[in-house]
Amino acid sequence: MHFGYALRRAQIAAFDAFASATAGHPITPPRYTALVILEANPGISQSALGEVLGTARSGAxxxxxxxxxxxxxxxxxxxxDARAWxxxxxxRGKTLLGTLKRRVLDHDQRFGAKLTPAERREFLRLLGKLAP
Amino acid sequence: MHFGYALRRAQIAAFDAFASATAGHPITPPRYTALVILEANPGISQSALGEVLGTARSGAxxxxxxxxxxxxxxxxxxxxDARAWxxxxxxRGKTLLGTLKRRVLDHDQRFGAKLTPAERREFLRLLGKLAP
DNA sequence: TATTGTTATACTCTATAACTATA
DNA sequence: TATAGTTATAGAGTATAACAATA
Known part of the structure; x- marks a missing residue:
């Protein structure tokens, strides 16, 4: 079994948890991430948002x-700077994000509950080694 | 840090390894997976291919x-059955897949080399618990 | 009636290239 | 000239719905 496949399968399962958490809202992972970034960085420019998201300006x-x-x-x-927004x-965005964060965090924890607390710590540590 | 984010980051890193392995070929992860499935299941139908890939018939x-x-x-x-192919x-497909498999496996192992052998075993075990 | 393949359609994500307004 | 935003375009992935041929 390749690492790539195993990771992909686990990540699809995590996406499913995200989809359950955001059911009823047209929110996708990139959109949710953008909301989180905007909350943490009020006044950020579009270019900077794209950089943080790891995508091109046009995508941002x-x-x-x-x-x-x-x-x-x-x-x-x-x-x-008249060029940048x-x-x-x-x-409304803050309210929605507040609701979604609770639900996403809840589903994320339920997803992680398949591991014991010690396993969770170890898993996150190993993920950190793979994607520093 | 959410499990979802940590997994996503690691999976992006794994995709990068895949992209390096398949550089020069217009092969994507789903296409590579389809080649692997066809090699292992000669004569499979399109519907069955879609099921294994987890996508709709039209995508297959x-x-x-x-x-x-x-x-x-x-x-x-x-x-x-005159309905199904x-x-x-x-x-040519077999030859290409043979080449790609060696390169993908090589990059996959290099990606996993960020962990010790014991960590690799543990990591795959935990992935298996998360995505059975 | 159910299934296989097909086509049409749509939406999201991502990227590149070229353009404008401003610095 | 360099940067921020914008627009156009394209490819890829994924999904649903409707249809014809066959079972």
């Missing part, structure tokens, strides 16, 4: 467009 | 079309 823009169209985030002009969660 | 068909268009696989009529690797 489409992601931002989607969030803005649904009233979850907003662009604000930066006085010090500052991105912020709206009240 | 587009995958098959791609392989057939490049001369890597072929469809043969089944005498016992039997799928087979061509000689």
């Amino acid at each position: 823009m489409m992601l931002t467009n989607w969030l803005v169209a649904r009233g979850l985030a907003e662009r604000r002009h930066r006085p010090e 500052g991105l912020y969660l709206t009240r | 068909m587009m995958l098959t079309n791609w392989l057939v268009a490049r001369g890597l696989a072929e469809r043969r009529h089944r005498p016992e 039997g799928l087979y690797l061509t000689r």
Whole structure:
């Protein structure tokens, strides 16, 4: 069995847990991650968002467009640089993220509950060695 | 740190290893997996291929079309069921898969070499508990 | 009626390239 | 010239729905 396959299978199972947690919302993993990043970095630029997400600028823009169209985030002009936007969660975005975070964390913990506490620690340590 | 994120990061690293192994070939993880499945199950039907891959029939068909268009696989009529095709690797498909398997396995082992042999065994055991 | 393959369609993710406005 | 954002385009993956041929 390849590492790649085994990892992929486990990650698909984790995606399933995420899908259960976000059922009823059109939220995908990248969108959820973007919300989390915006919450932790108010005023971040689109380019910086793309860098953190590990995607191209254009991808960050489409992601931002989607969030803005649904009233979850907003662009604000930066006085010090007319080229860049500052991105912020709206009240609605913060509320949704609050709800989703609880549900995602809950499902994540249930997913991890297949391991004992000691196994969880060891597993996360080994993941850290594989993807530093 | 969520399990989901940690797993995703490690899996992206594994995908990178796969990409290095298949550099120069337009082979993706699902295409590689399909080749492996066809090698192990000569004459398998498209529907069965889709089931093993965990995707819809239509996806298995587009995958098959791609392989057939490049001369890597072929469809043969089944005498016992005029509805279904039997799928087979061509000689060219077998040759390519042979080359790729060596390279993918090599990169997979290099990826896993970030862990000690004992850690590798434990890691695969824990992955098995998470995604049985 | 159920199944196989097929086609059409749609959405998401990702990437590159070219363009604009600004620095 | 370099950067931020934008737009266009493309490929890949995945899914559903409807259809014809066959079982």
